[in-house]
Amino acid sequence: MENNNKRFSANLRMKNLEEMSSSKLDILIIGGGITGSGIALDAVSRGYKVGLVEKQDFGSGTSSRSGKLIHGGLKYLKQGDLPVIREVGRERAIVHENSKHLVIPVQMLFPIVKNGSFNKVTLKIGLASYDKLAGVKKEERHYMLTKKEVFEQEPLLNDETVSGGGMYIEYRTDDSRLTLEVAKTAHEHGALLCNYAEVIDIIKDQQGQAIGVRVKEMTTGRTFEIFAKYIVNAGGPWVDMVRQLNGPISGKRIHLAKGIHLVVPFSRFPVNESIYFDAAGRMIAVVPRDGCTYIGSTETDYHDDLDDVRVDQEDVDYLLDCINGMFPTVKLTEQDITSSWAGLRPLIQEEGKQAAELSRKDEIFEADSGLITIAGGKLTGYRKMAERVLDYIINKGELAPSPSQTAEIKLTGGKFNHYEELLHLSKSALLEFLHFDITEELVKEYFYRYGTNTPKLFNIMKELISNETNEHKEFKQIAAAAEILYTMEHEMVVRLTDFFDRRTGYLLFNRNMIPEIIDVVIAHFSKELNLSEKQIELEKQLLNYEFHKRLDFLSSKTHS
Ligand code: FAD
Numbered sequence: 001m002e003n004n005n006k007r008f009s010a011n012l013r014m015k016n017l018e019e020m021s022s023s024k025l026d027i028l029i030i031g032g033g034i035t036g037s038g039i040a041l042d043a044v045s046r047g048y049k050v051g052l053v054e055k056q057d058f059g060s061g062t063s064s065r066s067g068k069l070i071h072g073g074l075k076y077l078k079q080g081d082l083p084v085i086r087e088v089g090r091e092r093a094i095v096h097e098n099s100k101h102l103v104i105p106v107q108m109l110f111p112i113v114k115n116g117s118f119n120k121v122t123l124k125i126g127l128a129s130y131d132k133l134a135g136v137k138k139e140e141r142h143y144m145l146t147k148k149e150v151f152e153q154e155p156l157l158n159d160e161t162v163s164g165g166g167m168y169i170e171y172r173t174d175d176s177r178l179t180l181e182v183a184k185t186a187h188e189h190g191a192l193l194c195n196y197a198e199v200i201d202i203i204k205d206q207q208g209q210a211i212g213v214r215v216k217e218m219t220t221g222r223t224f225e226i227f228a229k230y231i232v233n234a235g236g237p238w239v240d241m242v243r244q245l246n247g248p249i250s251g252k253r254i255h256l257a258k259g260i261h262l263v264v265p266f267s268r269f270p271v272n273e274s275i276y277f278d279a280a281g282r283m284i285a286v287v288p289r290d291g292c293t294y295i296g297s298t299e300t301d302y303h304d305d306l307d308d309v310r311v312d313q314e315d316v317d318y319l320l321d322c323i324n325g326m327f328p329t330v331k332l333t334e335q336d337i338t339s340s341w342a343g344l345r346p347l348i349q350e351e352g353k354q355a356a357e358l359s360r361k362d363e364i365f366e367a368d369s370g371l372i373t374i375a376g377g378k379l380t381g382y383r384k385m386a387e388r389v390l391d392y393i394i395n396k397g398e399l400a401p402s403p404s405q406t407a408e409i410k411l412t413g414g415k416f417n418h419y420e421e422l423l424h425l426s427k428s429a430l431l432e433f434l435h436f437d438i439t440e441e442l443v444k445e446y447f448y449r450y451g452t453n454t455p456k457l458f459n460i461m462k463e464l465i466s467n468e469t470n471e472h473k474e475f476k477q478i479a480a481a482a483e484i485l486y487t488m489e490h491e492m493v494v495r496l497t498d499f500f501d502r503r504t505g506y507l508l509f510n511r512n513m514i515p516e517i518i519d520v521v522i523a524h525f526s527k528e529l530n531l532s533e534k535q536i537e538l539e540k541q542l543l544n545y546e547f548h549k550r551l552d553f554l555s556s557k558t559h560s
Pocket residue numbers: 030031032033034035036053054055056057058059060061062063064065066067068069070071197198199200234235236237238239242257258259260297343344345346376377378379380381
């Protein structure tokens with residue numbers, strides 16, 4: 001089933017759709033977020049014939065708008081959600097092992113605050129139970145800090161309210177890239193995937209059983225019919241909309257809860273490590289990353305447009321107040337914000353409960369037509385969710401049983417065992433580009449983005465450099481040209497926003513870079529796709545909208 005030679009190229013999309021519609025699949029997955037991509041990888045590596053369609057880009061839903069932490073769910077201790085903590089805590093070790101370039105351990109400081117949810121005793125018990133439940137490795141277990149030690153570690157904290165703390169390990173990730181790499185790894189094992197392909201109808205037989213889907217390819221409007229033994233709805237916040245395509249919904253429904261994150265320059269909020277704190281019952285994370293510090297999140301019930309989730313002014317004011325209360329000398333204002341994002345948690349509705357009280361556990365529902373839906377869950381638990389969906393399907397009896405393999409499958413860029421191997425690769429890369437304005441930091445950034453696939457990116461750079469007609473003289477321009485070419489050819493980039501938002505994260509963490517490289521990126525992007533002036537203009541408008549939306553906050557919403 002290994003399919004290593006076939007590139008995950010945008011050119012493959014039509015071919016994949018044609019192949020999906022040419023013969024019956026074992027499993028067709030709707031949605032290319034972390035849940036759907038994880039199911040595709042689990043299913044194909046068990047030997048089944050698998051297809052996946054995603055209506056926008058991989059990870060463009062909630063899976064690019066999370067807190068970007070692969071975490072053991074310490075906050076769920078407060079809700080007493082022990083099974084969730086046990087599972088996600090153990091999962092994070094596996095997710096880290098299989099994608100070490102994207103899932104990086106970071107120290108997390110948990111300060112004890114006056115009138116907060118934890119005191120010295122309860123935090124100690126909480127962190128110790130967390131270590132035990134989550135099976136945390138000995139070297140990563142928590143330790144407690146006195147007030148003096150907390151302030152040595154983090155002098156920006158509020159001296160009047162903080163009385164001590166605990167230190168433990170969490171894992172920072174890039175959610176969009178993790179999703180993309182899970183999808184690409186599924187492709188490498190032989191799954192057929194296509195982004196910008198929306199399921200617009202469920203096809204049923206005369207007995208009312210779901211036997212296929214009608215899909216609209218979004219760049220041409222062409223439609224395809226795809227048939228499968230099992231259809232899995234992994235539509236995240238859209239799962240109920242997909243269920244409605246199948247017929248009236250019965251049973252449980254989705255409860256959407258919005259959360260936002262704000263990005264400020266690291267120089268304005270120079271924390272020494274990640275911090276997780278309790279602000280009047282809400283847990284707020286502060287995470288330094290790529291020359292920035294990001295903070296989040298909020299949690300409010302959501303009833304607006306699912307396709308364009310925006311940050312509210314009220315959320316911004318609330319988060320800034322929380323930060324300025326906890327770090328009084330920092331005095332962050334709205335003018336410090338350089339970017340933001342907002343996402344929807346697809347939680348499972350429970351009578352009489354508000355978003356913050358709902359469990360993060362996942363559930364599988366099956367409609368009378370046989371349409372299987374998976375909802376809830378977390379980024380961290382994606383592998384286990386996928387395993388459960390496959391076990392559920394196998395139990396139905398039509399597919400030959402086969403055990404899950406994914407605990408042992410390294411993701412496409414994660415094929416190394418020790419960070420030293422990446423460091424060695426990055427040192428040799430530095431030697432190759434000795435004559436250019438390239439820093440060790442930049443090389444490391446590429447390795448943390450593309451992992452063991454980075455040499456392919458560097459080969460494109462070398463080709464561009466050796467091409468005498470190459471008009472880009474600065475390394476920044478050559479690197480941007482190589483990155484857009486690499487991501488179109490190997491990461492199914494279809495739109496400019498795929499590149500600037502989800503493949504590189506420039507829209508979130510390096511916006512100043514965009515004006516410097518935009519012309520080069522557009523030149524190569526439009527040449528490869530042979531775009532007309534009108535199409536280029538549309539791409540620019542979409543990017544422009546995404547760029548400005550990050551700093552254009554909507555007025556008035558209420559917090560739950
Ligand atoms: P999505 O990523 O939304 O994917 C669903 C996909 O289905 C979408 O891409 C959509 O375009 C596609 N789709 C919908 N309808 C159709 C159709 N008709 N045809 C084709 N495709 C369709 N989890 C963690 O582990 N750690 C965290 O730090 C964390 N922080 C979070 C912070 C916030 C603010 C939020 C909102 C969530 C957070 N989570 C976190 C939870 C985690 O992000 C989600 O559980 C996870 O991303 C959900 O993934 P998904 O694939 O189910 O949904």
